[in-house]
Amino acid sequence: MTIATSYLTTPIGLLELRGSDAGLEAVRFLDDSAGLSETRTSAVPSCLQEAQRQLRAYFGRELRDFSLTYAAGQGTSFQRRVWELLPTVGFGRTASYLDLARQLDNVGAVRAVGAANGQNPLAIVWPCHRIIGASGQLTGYAGGLPRKKWLLEFERPAFQQSLF
Secondary structure (H helix, E strand, C coil): CCCEEEEEEECCEEEEEEEECCEEEEEEEECCCCCCCCCCCCCCCHHHHHHHHHHHHHHCCCCCCCCCCECCCCCCHHHHHHHHHHHHCCCCCCEEHHHHHHHCCCHHHHHHHHHHHHCCCECCCCCHHHEECCCCCCCCCCCCHHHHHHHHHHHCCHHHHCCC
């Protein structure tokens, strides 16, 4: 199975998307985008074309929830359980690592939930940026805390933005 790569320019940097006929495998931010630009050819699997379309719609404020085909088998069973919870945290909302651990019926797994969140292969699509510390502070994000902050502010409902 051949894995294809495409790139998407976003307001907060270049995203690398990887996938195959089996589905989307990775969406990650690139910090060094020198020499890279968006690609879109007939050789790009439909899952990457659809991921690009949905990500553009997300950044255009036309989409809140992603509906994509994902390649199976990534991560440990625990990581997959954590990643499956991420889309349940709705657009414009946040949850804590402790909240996720409680949903897994294992409050002692807060650090493991954080580690799994940090290994999320599908940035933005599986919205790990919506997971914050129990006291409301922004904590680690593989794309960097400035991007996490931007994404949370971008998703904040307009009536909340006017309160600040």
